[in-house]
Amino acid sequence: MxxxxxxxxxxxxxxxxxxxxxxxxxxxxxxxxxxxxxxxxxxxxxxxxxxxxxxxxxxxxxxxxxxxxxxxxxxxxxxxxxxxxxxxxxxxxxxxxxxxxxxxxxxxxGQSPPPVTAQLLASSQNGRGGLRHLRTRALTRARLAELNAVAVHEHLAMNPERAFDAAAAKPAVHMDRLVLSRGVRMRVVGVHAYEPDPLISHGRRPAEPRPDYRATASLPMKLIVVDRKIAFFPVDPDNIELGYLEVAQQPVVSALVGLFERHWESARDPWEWAVPQIALNPREEALVTLLTKGHTDASAARHLRVSPRTVTAILRGLMDRLGAENRFQLGLALGTLRAVAPPTVAPANTSDQETT
Incomplete structure (x- = not known):
């Protein structure tokens, strides 16, 4: 049309x-x-x-x-x-x-941080000075699982990866699920789009809770912080297989949390400009369906056995909930959300007839 x-x-x-x-x-x-x-x-x-x-x-x-x-x-x-x-x-x-x-x-x-120095690694042996070198990804995952099992505040993460491999993504989905089920807040900054969810193919269920997420163009490093007390980052950002450095020195952890917060504040909430989710109640759905078929407010009101003023109030409420300024925008928003199916035939003007 x-x-x-x-x-x-x-x-x-x-x-x-x-x-x-x-x-x-x-x-x-x-x-x-x-x-x-x-x-x-x-x-x-x-x-x-x-x-x-x-x-x-x-x-x-x-x-x-x-x-x-x-x-x-x-x-x-x-x-x-x-x-x-x-x-x-x-x-x-x-x-x-x-x-x-x-x-x-x-x-x-040129933004990748240099590998951890040999001197810092030497001081991290056996957890001395609030530092520990977790030599493999498996050891890092085990340590994170141990900490997240007792976390009470929040879990922060910066993910600069453009794509996730299965070895990292599947454990991450499981860990997200456990942390969120305990009521711990998770905030993640990444470089990929929120939709489609890149972790759906690695076991995340479409309807299950997800961390709060913001997207940005780039990030300087991979970082995980548990309860603002312990931080983890790769020993060598170009070779994750060399393991992670666990840091419990509070001045260092505070600085890393500050780094996360700066990127979080400058990143974009993926839903900032998106149409909000909505579910229509039966009367709203019936009204919108009639209007998509070409009914006027008056004929739709007669069909639903309500007053034209009620029809206007229902539509005004829908527009307010979706941030639509007029019916044209409302139709686009409802289609975007799949709240009402588009008609399979061109709308017919039913302003002077009743439906049966």
Whole structure:
């Protein structure tokens, strides 16, 4: 259905596509891209008229999408302004992955900390001076399991890995599960996107609790801190097989916690610009389904045996919960969340008829 051709009261539920906000793009760009995917190519003027967003934000969002190759312009001679055509979601996500890899390669160049010195390793033998060299990954995992079994405050982690191997990921999923089940808060800063969850393929269940997570372009080191008392980091960041250094010296641990906090504060909450999760109650779902089929507020109210004022209140409540400014945005948001299935046929205007 062309943009702008829907009935005044109807809600058009968009197909669900991956969120560009999870890849660091603005909420405006994400909304404009969803609009173009749902309704087809449009000019800036058409987007401004239908999306219900100030023109300057439409222009900025279009520029952002064009800069990442998510849309392309077409300028027919019969029109004064170009029409913007969306690229397929799979193509856009592949482009965003390439951009993320390039950012990581640029920002991490020369930032890896040097290996732990021989002098520091010598002082770490047998746990002297609050230092201990855990010579293998297995010993490190065992020590972490021991500490996390009695942790009461929080578990902090910085993960600079671009991908997780099974040897590290499977134990990590198990440890996350145990720590979270004990009510201990977990905060993780990483360089990968929150969705899709990279640990799903290593045993994490889709609906189970996950650590609080923020994404950033780069991190200087791998780090784990338990209860702000004991920290772990690789002896050699380029060779994890050489094991980890366990540090219990409070000035050092405090400095490492400060390093984590600085990266946590500067990193992006992956849900900051994402559409919040929502579950519709039966009346909300029935109303939205009627409106997607082309009903007006009046005919939907008659069908549900409620007043038009109640219909308005239900929709206003949904828009407030989803941060939508109008029904157009509400439909896009509901489709994104799969809260209501898009209709399989084009909506019909039922403003003057009752449904049976």
């Amino acid at each position: 062309p943009i702008g051709s829907r009935a005044q009261d109807a809600i058009v539920v968009a197909p669900s596509i991956p969120s560009l906000a999870h890849w660091g793009r603005s909420a405006d760009a994400d909304l404009i891209y969803r609009t173009l995917i749902t309704f087809g190519p449009a000019t800036v003027s058409e987007l401004h008229r239908d999306v219900g967003m100030p023109l300057r934000r439409i222009v900025a969002g279009v520029d952002e999408l064009a800069s990442i190759g998510a849309i392309a312009s077409h300028s027919p001679t019969s029109r004064r302004e170009p029409t913007w055509i969306p690229k397929p979601p799979a193509t856009v996500l592949a482009s965003l992955r390439r951009i993320r890899r390039a950012e990581l390669e640029l920002s991490t160049a």
